[in-house]
Amino acid sequence: MNRYVAISWPLQSLEAQNQGARCSSDLLAAGGWDLAVQRPGLEVWTAKGERLPVVQMHMAGAVLIGDVYEREPAQPGGTGAETLAPRAAARKLISSCWGAYIALLHDSAHGALWVLREPAGYLEAHTWRRGEIDVVSDELGALPGSLRPAQIALDWTVITELARHPGAATHLSPLAGVTPISPGELRRAGDGESAPELVWSPRDWVRNSEPASAAELRACVLRTVSCLASPEASLVTEVSGGLDSAIVTAALVEAGYGDRIGAALNYYGSRAAGDERAWAASLCNACDVPLTVVAQEVGQVTLHDLAELAARMGPAFGAADVFYDRDVARRARSVGASAIFGGQGGDAVFFQMPTTAVVADAVRRDWRLVLRSGVLQDTARWLRRSAWSVGAEVIRRRDWISPGTAQRGFWGPRAWQAPPAVRHPWLREIGTLPPAKQVQIQALVASHTHWTRSRRGETARVVHPLLAQPVLEFCLGTPAWQLTQGGRDRAFAREALGPMLPAMVAQRRSKGALNALFSQRAAASLDVLRPHLLEGALVGAGVLDPAALSAALDPDRLIWKAEGARLIRLAVLESWVRHWQGRVPDADVLWPRS
Secondary structure (H helix, E strand, C coil), rough: CCCCEEEEECCCCHHHHHHHHHHHHHHHHHEEEEEEEECEEEHHHHHHCCCEEEECCCCCCCCEEEEEECCCCEECCCCCCCCCCHHHHHHHHHHHEEEEEEEEEEEEECCEEEEECCCCCCCEEEEEEEEEEEECCCCCCCCCCCCCCCCCCCCHHHHHHHHHHHHHHHCCEEECCCCCCCCEEEEECCCCCCCCEECCCCHCCCCCCCCCEEEEEEEHHHHHHHHCCCCCCCCEEEEEHHHHHHHHHHHHHHCHHHHHHHEEEEECCCCCCHHHHHHHHHHHHCCCEEEECCCCCCCCCCCCHHHHCCCCCCCCCHHCCCCHHHHHHHHHHHEEEEEECCCHHHHHHHCCCCHHHHHHHHHHCCHHHHHHCHHHHHHHHHHHHHHHHHHHHHHHHHCCCCCCCCCCHEECCHHCCCCCCCCCCCHCCCCCCCCHHHHHHHHHHHCCCCCCCCHHHHHHEEEHHHCHHHHHHHHCCHHHHHCCCCCCCCCCHHHHHHHHHHHHHCCCCCCCCHHHHHHHHHHHHHHHHHHEEEEEEEHCCCECHHHHHHHHHHHHHHHHCHHHHHHHHHHHHHHHHHHHHHCCCEECCCCCCC
């Protein structure tokens, strides 16, 4: 949906200028690309037929690809007149604007291009060097051969980490020779060796005092939703029946965009735990938006399903729920929607995570606050533990970041012996922050995915307003003990935004789950999944353990072990590796079959 490519070259080199001209001619000859910006030493191209604005600014020769909004008032992106160096320009952009964009900061004097990815990470961004040309893009397959990396290979260190922790796909590239740019990061284009600069980091916004007002949170969410919806003539929303997606849909209506909602989509499973139609119907009736309920198909996953998006720069984990992903895309097309709005990230932003770290934050702020506010007793009730045990853990515990090793069961020898992974940039140097804020940042990292790597993302813009920069900053700056006041998850969000919602949604304590559906789907797909995984490249490389996989790929075990979704994600990774193994070499020697 959001394909773009930028090419940059030094003006001092005649060979570089000739190479740039050849790349430009190749893009033109390839068809499917429009030239959006042409400057000496810089060109930006976007895919034909797609709404991807390109805004030029004066700061450091900045070119912004995507939607940009000024903070106050919230209007489409500005045109600052000052000339700044790339680092200073990046910091000014982050402080004065927000949106869904990639910023290209062209330092023509030194023949360098710098790339900034905004904090929500709506658009994917990768960079590499081809000869004397620096390339920035979210795409490989549609590019002419002259723009693709000259040396590209499968990075088995990263592939192993993706099998261990799929969330690492948001900041690591399994293709050696391609450098990903993480949300909030500024990096020199084409340079995969030097350390990038984290221009925006969650840790810079954390506050453990100065409680916010409910009216301020409500205004922040409404303003953010309004900006993100403003370019879209028609959209669909996902209403799971839970609080976060309900807030987004209600905010769209409150902000005056209810008439643009072509459909509110609710997907339900065959079991009560996965059926949230009553809550979705209550919301849509209150908001007067059309509800479409769809029975989640168990189905049988095919090799085509697993490989359909394998040509992307990394595995499409966000599209592993094949039938849901395909159906949302189809329904968005049927109503002519250019955007799909959802509530992803609300659990982290509004703080749903039950943890004693909330008490630790209150103690760090002022131990008398614990006594006055009742946060200890409230948190104990929330966790269904005694106040004594909660207090003892707060005193005793030192490390609040989860190691994230819940997926060890299928690890092969290569996965066991691999070194610790490079942490997501947002998780570095946060050990001195209040404990609950560390937990919140880790949950924010887990909330991100590559939304463009999906059938939905190829059909329409996937928008999750609760992960947008203004909402992130506001909630990071709100103390955890306020976000969970009274010992209730997302309590502050319920207070601020609950009046827009039906009471049964605003006060809901439970949440549906589709674990049984994924286990049923895996069981129905064993004829495909068993040979695909057991005879695959990941087992052959020692990344996965064939004995553990074989035991898991059993219909009886799938009934009582919630491993279906995980097995399908591994199958998606396997298909991605097989696709690229037929096209590029390995970056290091494969382990022998164990």
